[in-house]
Structures are given as structure tokens and as C-alpha cells.
Amino acid sequence: MEMLKKENLLMNQPKADREDVIRRCGRMLVDSGYAAEHYIEGMIKRDNSFTTCIGNHIALPHGEEAYKVDIISTGIVALAFPEGIDWQGTVVYLVIGIAAKGDEHLDIMGNVVDKLETGDDVKKLVREGTVDDMYVMLCGEPS
Incomplete structure (x- = not known):
């Protein structure tokens, strides 16, 4: 299964x-087949216990460690x-939801940090970019 779908x-x-x-x-991750329904609650708990805002106006919501069992395959939205x-308390313009098995998401996160x-x-990117621009930024290559 593709880790990132343009839709x-x-x-x-x-x-x-x-x-x-x-x-x-979380709903997008579930509906795309990346995670089970329960994973959404893990995402909420994770952000409530420790913010997933990483700076530069980006947030990376993902589930707590205990909810990794609810991940079917690595996916990003x-x-x-x-x-x-x-x-x-921080202004965020880009939210990247993650369901990741092991370290499979690290290349994409590396692209985010680099670009x-x-x-x-x-x-x-958020104000002037297109879906294609976002895809290239996340994946490092056009689809």
C-alpha cells in the first residue's frame, strides 16, 4: 500500500x-486503511500529553506508543x-497525520525538515502551493 496518496x-x-x-x-488514516478506529484516540491522547507541534508552524499528530498495535500499514495525511x-498556543499552518510501523516514516519526515x-x-507552501507541490515536498519526487 502507498504510504502517501494525493487524495x-x-x-x-x-x-x-x-x-x-x-x-x-485520524479518520483519514482509518478510511485509507492505514490504521484501525482505535488509533484516533491514541492520537488525541498523545497530543494532550505532549504537543505534536514541532515548530516552524508544523504539527505531526500521531498515536501514543501503546496504540501502535492499531497501525495496519504506514500512512501519512x-x-x-x-x-x-x-x-x-502556537499557530500551525501544516498538519501531517502519521500512522507509522517501525521507522518507515522517517524518510518523509526528513524531507519535511529539509524542505x-x-x-x-x-x-x-500552504498559501501558494498545490497538491503536487505538497506531494513532492513529502515524498521528494513527483507521482
């Missing part, structure tokens, strides 16, 4: 509540919020 890259999303965004990411959303070095890079 799971959503640009120009309206402002939303942090927990609703995490649930939406991304939502772009041009107006930004409040993530426990979005500053908050301005993130804002530019």
Missing part, C-alpha cells in the same frame, strides 16, 4: 479546532491551513 493531501482548509483536526487526520490554527526549514517556507 490525502488537503489544501486550503478552513480554520478548525485542534482536536477536530487531529480527529480528521496532510492538511494545509492558510489562515493558521491554534495548536495549544521546510523556516516558518516562511511552510507559509509559502
Whole structure:
């Protein structure tokens, strides 16, 4: 199964509540066959116990370690919020939901860190980029 599908890259999303965004990411992971329903609660618990905001206006919601059993295969979804959303006191423009078996997601996360070095890079991608731009940024290559 593909780790990233273009239909799971959503640009120009309206402002939303942090927990609703995490649930939406989780629902997308479940609906795409990457995780079981229970994984969504693990994502909420993880972010409530330790924020998944990593800086540069990016959040990476994922499940707590105990919920790894609910992962079927590694998958990633991304939502772009041009107006930004409040993530426990920090403004986030890009939310990347992750369900990862082992270390399979690290290449994609490496691409995120390499290509979005500053908050301005993130804002530019979110406000001016396309689904194709997001896909290349995450995967490092066009589909």
C-alpha cells in the first residue's frame, strides 16, 4: 500500500479546532486503511500529553506508543491551513497525520525538515502551493 496518496493531501482548509483536526487526520488514516478506529484516540491522547507541534508552524499528530498495535500499514495525511490554527498556543499552518510501523516514516519526515526549514517556507507552501507541490515536498519526487 502507498504510504502517501494525493487524495490525502488537503489544501486550503478552513480554520478548525485542534482536536477536530487531529480527529480528521485520524479518520483519514482509518478510511485509507492505514490504521484501525482505535488509533484516533491514541492520537488525541498523545497530543494532550505532549504537543505534536514541532515548530516552524508544523504539527505531526500521531498515536501514543501503546496504540501502535492499531497501525495496519504506514500512512501519512496532510492538511494545509492558510489562515493558521491554534495548536495549544502556537499557530500551525501544516498538519501531517502519521500512522507509522517501525521507522518507515522517517524518510518523509526528513524531507519535511529539509524542505521546510523556516516558518516562511511552510507559509509559502500552504498559501501558494498545490497538491503536487505538497506531494513532492513529502515524498521528494513527483507521482
